[in-house]
Amino acid sequence: MSMNFFLINYIRKKHHFGRYKIVKALIAGHGKELLDIGCGSPAKCVKPGSFLRTAGYGQGIDIVPCKLEFPFKIGNMENIPFENKKFDVITAIEVIEHVDKPKKALDEVYRVLKDQGVFIMTTPNNNLLFRSFWCIWERTVGKEWKDTHLSPLTKSDWLGMIKKSNKFKIEKVIDYWGINLIFKIRKI
Template sequence: MDGPIDALRKKHHYGRYNIVRGLISGKGKKLLDIGCGAPASCMRDGSFLRSLGYGEGIDIVPRKIEFPFKMGSITDIPYPDRRFEVVTAIEVMEHIDNPLDAFREIHRVLKDEGMYVMSTPNNNRFFLTFWWFWEKSFGQEWHHTHLTTYTKRQWLEMIHKTGLFRIRKVVNYWGGINTIYQLEKI
């Protein structure tokens, strides 16, 4: 049985999944979830795809999920051009050191006017304070894994400068600790 910390972790992740599901509703079922592994030790691989009920997944390590899976990276997606109507990367972009390469690769595999939904920590003072306490206590599994630490404003500037996506919607989650971005391929 889950303790209170695991219950809080699950509530946080499934709450974010609900927002992402709402942003992609009405879209086709040709969906790729990048980083489809377990978001926390108390959850299973493929948790987002399972909550959605469809899609394909990639991750940099082998995963056992009930959906089509390939090993691959967000900067080297093992699919042909214009394959997906929707690509999601939930809490993935902060774990890479070259987000511009990731944006280009996602743009490549999206169909014309396809949608990319990503969520990232918003590295403001509130998040950084929360994260410091979290890493020192219950979140040790993620210690030193955030390679790209941007604020919401910095992410928005980067997205705009790429010229690859149109920003459709931006949602703050958990008081601004995380931000969810709905982007459309240009």
Template sequence: MRKVKTAKSKVLEEGYIKIYSVLSPKEKRQIFFNREYKKLNPSWDNTHIVLCSLFDRAVSDLSHPLKVLDAGCGNGNYVIDEYRDKISRAFGVDINPEFTGKNICLDEIKYGNLEKIPYENGIFDVVISMWVIEHLERPEKVFLEVSRVLKKGGYLILATPNKDYFLLRLKEVLKNQKLNFFVNKFLYDRGESDVFTTFYKANEIKVLKELLYKTSFSDIELKLNYDPGYTSFNKPSFFLSNFFDRLLNGLKPEFIKAHIVGMARKKS
């Protein structure tokens, strides 16, 4: 277990999608094109902003003070950064201390497998899971654990890759290590140490919804969300990506939208 002495989120750069940590050049590129896309499409929101909206809705329906768990916390959580002043206590669970060294937004981090979350029954108002579900070999067991540690009426808020997104489909079809390295390094800006085994066992909306219902969740809201940052390297590729998003949105949206985002409520 690690106690974080200075659990405080600090904004380094204001703007649409605030910056809370030092970014790599590729992360800056992704943020830039997300901001540009927002200017052109005011009704759209980046996945982190969507998650914040969901969190806002959830906490308006809950009593205070709030206790929040980040399941698979890694080095940080945008939603907790944004709402740190409204969260009385923020906790995290991850598999290994080496993955959480830069995390300063939580009060406490425990280490272990999400199939056995090291917290008592019914103590959290909200559990947040960002970019974790794709790594779960037994997602049903993890959702049962999340349900266990949530209070009745508490919320799970989540974001995960969409299995049908064309880049993931391409990786699956080719099963090529070099292509995997390209996608992880040049699109997602992840080195070998940041890439964990993926199973994608709950990364389709229909499958994910069924698993959530099965593990004592209701009021399930899931949707696909577009992210222009993955395929925008310059202005021509930015506009080309957006063209294909508009073209496919009414035909096969799951092919062009990279993320599944949503929330579910533990049955009372």
């Protein structure tokens, strides 16, 4: 293993776990029923269920089977396998950009979120900085992620889609490392 491999994995872990800490702070005090959409492994250097372990509670869904110490179901963001108004808090960390129909995904989140529930999503900001980084990433160490971003949207695209839905109130938007966005939105 080269020194570059260890350095890249160190940076990736810092990036992922830094987001997890922010998301954990954003969900604090918002209820006991947590669903983490896409709870599997976001990178080979991060174990499945890492955000649920960081939060300390909840259940997860992913399109790939996972062995977790938390309740788990196979599922996806465009067809969430739970009844209406089940969750106080839903998280989707680096997931929504991988779905073909982000509006349908937001509709599904709305459906399973309790009234006044909180949804936290993180996603790349498809700005020039991110596109430059991603172009290099896909051609080098991130080859497994090539062509997986099905909904590459900018901050203004996401804000417009969320506002236009008339289903959520945007409470906070955090620009993370200049390439990622963290949205805290509430069901209205």
